Amino acid sequence: MQRHSTISPLLSLPGAVAAEGPDEGVAAHYGDLFREQRALADGTGFVDLSHRGVITVTGPDRLSWLHLLLTQHVSDLPPGQATEALVLSAHGHIEHALYLVDDGTTTWIHVEPGTAGDLIAYLESMKFFYQVEVADSTDQYAVVHLPAGSIAPLPDGWTARETAYGRDVFVPRDELETYAKEVGPPIGTLALEALRIEAHRPRLGLETDHRTIPHELGWLTTAVHLDKGCYRGQETVARVHNLGRPPRRLVFLHLDGSNVTLPGHGTPLRLADDERPIGTITSSARHWELGPIALAVIKRNTPIDATLLADGGTAASQEVIVEP
Template sequence: MTTLTPSPLIDRPRAVAAEGVDAGVAAHYGDPGREQRLLTEGLAVVDLSHRGVIAVTGSDRLRWLHSLTSQHLSDLAPRTSAESLILTPKGHIEHVLHVVDDGETTWLTVEPGTSAEAAAWLDSMRFMLDVAVADVTESWAVLGEPIGREGGEGEPVSWVDPWPGPVGDTAPYGPVDAHPGADWAWRETLVPRAELDAAVGDRELAGTWALEALRVHAWRPRFHLETDHRTIAHEVDWLRTAVHLHKGCYRGQETIARVHNLGRPPRRIVSLHLDGSGHLLPEAGSPLFVEGGTRPVGQLTSVARHHEEGPIALAVIKRNTDPGATLRIPTPSGDVTAAQTVIVAP
């Protein structure tokens, strides 16, 4: 695991450090609700310098990444973004790659703490090709911006989130029309880590709490939150932006094809509106029960307080759970109830 010193931006006024997967950057700068509104208006940036950054060079880099991962990358044009998955042989999600090429280097950003593992696996798969892999997290940092375009010539390289797509030859497992992520505009801009503070300058900063609330509202899955060691892409509607269904063979492809062609995923992601009468939100990882039931049907994966919708969450539940059932989440201060909105249909 790559361990970084806390971001210099955490020393900004009113900054409160995040915990858990987002440790090392700010959870908020004093007013998470205001920070959400600034992001929706395109008026703030988010410190994502805890994310990992991998640089892949060499003339074979794109066709090599194409052969290893779930997305069609062999002809990726410079300053064009893609999302791709590294899968286990059984098709479980092992890494999520945010991919952008600048014409000489393919840049990958990954979840915090995972760059060393991802880079090591990629490096082990180079064989005789003209490819070099380097974990450059200590030298490069990521800033998140509510902008839906790649950087142009003379601007920093940026990865633009394709969510909610759908992208290319794929299959959405959730809705195409009226998707709450339709207005989601997001990019990750790469800056030298030593220049991070200067790159932000006097722009407004928003913390990870604000970003997470908007992500949850957009039904956007996140690796290590909406996923565990058993997750397949169909369960969390990740085919829509990260999987090409008719490209060449890659590790885990058999599961992708078999479930898509012959079956249904055993679990499904769902959006929840939580009872907001209490002051405390249930924690991610809490078990979910159908109201009146005694056996858990799933797990809460992400929880947030949205500036308009109130307490919301994402969860992964058993596929056959009644979509109309009210769900119950036990907490130390009492049960919290949750109403489902179907994402992946049962």
């Protein structure tokens, strides 16, 4: 996967420790992880997400055209209303996750680092006779996340996605450092990840693999409209929804806190009395109130009251996200 090469200038802020993995290029934390989590929960500070891809779509047909390609109903999307959507393969597997808002003239989309190029290539291949223009705007705009309850200003003419989880602001890159000084203090991606896991929200590339379908992750409630017209992969969505039997399900885990290290992405899970793997941990974090927590994707028929064990011996208890 191609990655955008920008290294955030905010990594020069005092205490910044660079993130690794999918969040490489921005800060993982600024020296006090739990303080940063509490600040986010209290509605203060900002998270630098300038490593994410930004795509803009313009033209009079943009919403009706996107409506044909995405899992979400966007043909009548009102200006300023945020939504999520997926692009699926012909077999219904998740290929892209889009976080979008329309301002009345432009649809603004941010996506996982390294995925913008492939998504734009797909969108360009589907333009046909529609009056739309698709642009990779990552060089011009950066994403900054403000937590729910933030009173930070939004300058005139800027666009933001406002949801129950906060506000994603599309900031002109040449104004990123100035804006950061106005809306500080800075908060790293590890704090945002801990709150994402607490909120049971899946993330492309962590909770997904090449065979993931939306039903397994609970994305039917936020990113898929079950009553809209045809789009690629819709047959799988309808069939599995009607049968009610996705092969796997997302769960929230409370981890045993006695281990020094957290089980990382891809760590196998098994039942306490069985050596056979029944799933994997997809994301984990240390939460300022809940302690060590994780998301995992496991076999659908795994008993909901079963104690699970991660490789290394970490015990985990489940909370249901997707009903078995």
